[in-house]
Amino acid sequence: xxxxxxxxxxxxxxxxxxxxxxxxxxxxxxxxxxxxxxxxxxxxxxxxxxxxxxxxxxxxxxxxxxxxxxxxxxxxxxxxxxxxxxxxxxxxxxxxxxxxxxxxxxxxxxxxxxxxxxxxxxxxxxxxxxxxxxxxxxxxxxxxxxxxxxxxxxxxxxxxxxxxxxxxxxxxxxxxxxxxxxxxxxxxxxxxxxxxxxxxxxxxxxxxxxxxxxxxxxxxxxxxxxxxxxxxxxxxxxxxxxxxxxxxxxxxxxxxxxxxxxxxxxxxxxxxxxxxxxxxxxxxx
Numbered sequence: 001x002x003x004x005x006x007x008x009x010x011x012x013x014x015x016x017x018x019x020x021x022x023x024x025x026x027x028x029x030x031x032x033x034x035x036x037x038x039x040x041x042x043x044x045x046x047x048x049x050x051x052x053x054x055x056x057x058x059x060x061x062x063x064x065x066x067x068x069x070x071x072x073x074x075x076x077x078x079x080x081x082x083x084x085x086x087x088x089x090x091x092x093x094x095x096x097x098x099x100x101x102x103x104x105x106x107x108x109x110x111x112x113x114x115x116x117x118x119x120x121x122x123x124x125x126x127x128x129x130x131x132x133x134x135x136x137x138x139x140x141x142x143x144x145x146x147x148x149x150x151x152x153x154x155x156x157x158x159x160x161x162x163x164x165x166x167x168x169x170x171x172x173x174x175x176x177x178x179x180x181x182x183x184x185x186x187x188x189x190x191x192x193x194x195x196x197x198x199x200x201x202x203x204x205x206x207x208x209x210x211x212x213x214x215x216x217x218x219x220x221x222x223x224x225x226x227x228x229x230x231x232x233x234x235x236x237x238x239x240x241x242x243x244x245x246x247x248x249x250x251x252x253x254x255x256x257x258x259x260x261x262x263x264x265x266x267x268x269x270x271x272x273x274x275x276x277x278x279x280x281x282x283x284x285x
Contacts, residue, residue, distance in 0.1 A: 003194040004143055010186035011140045014165065016231065020178060024231035033094040038254065039214040040072035040102050050207040051160040051266040052078050055129050058156035058270070059083065063128040066152050068117045068135065073099040075133035075160065080108040087111045087124055118148030126152055133160040142194050150200065150271070159267040163188050163206065169258060170229065176243055177230055188265040200269040208263050215256030222248065222255035
């Protein structure tokens with residue numbers, strides 16, 4: 001089994017068993033668009049992340065950017081002053097609406113494409129830098145996704161992700177409420193290996209923050225969001241709150257249970273014959 005196949009198999013192991021899904025009161029998938037709007041607002045007020053800096057160093061003045069899985073635009077809008085246009089792709093019209101509103105506030109021209117990548121890649125123009133933040137753990141078929149992303153970038157591709165699956169922090173809760181053990185893979189190292197196997201000279205860097213604040217104004221809504229993810233019922237909320245313990249925190253007026261200050265990983269590669277490759281500051285991370 002090669003690295004691409006291992007990535008796909010490891011993600012498949014994260015599937016929720018059919019019997020748990022059938023008993024759930026609602027689908028465990030999806031995010032409220034307001035979470036992404038708050039994340040973007042927070043990102044615009046904070047210093048650039050390592051991922052932003054890797055994008056910035058490859059952008060010419062007045063450059064263009066593609067943001068796949070754009071959400072509210074946290075991966076691209078902090079670089080608006082360097083850009084002439086951002087093309088945002090997302091499967092949710094609500095997310096694209098949020099992105100357009102944030103872009104208007106940042107004074108940057110944008111184009112939006114509704115649909116799933118890479119199916120809509122043909123609707124997207126070429127760009128200087130293509131970015132994709134916190135999407136890869138949702139991509140089982142990595143090869144066409146990454147190849148299409150790279151094909152649209154003239155200079156560089158930058159991917160941001162968590163070191164481990166973004167729902168790993170809930171593994172003990174699945175065990176508590178469903179007796180279900182959850183996987184420990186894949187990790188960002190598996191993603192980097194799979195991308196390298198596709199022929200891209202990928203660099204990786206592990207870094208910490210700056211922390212981006214997101215969450216819910218109401219504590220109960222934060223608990224309900226985790227409850228939804230766990231396929232639980234409203235009557236489980238009190239027990240769930242106890243199980244969350246000090247993971248349920250308020251920061252800057254917003255409640256969240258997901259770790260706000262986890263490390264982030266930046267993967268990037270330069271296009272052959274295009275922007276000269278840089279030497280990673282932390283090779284082999």
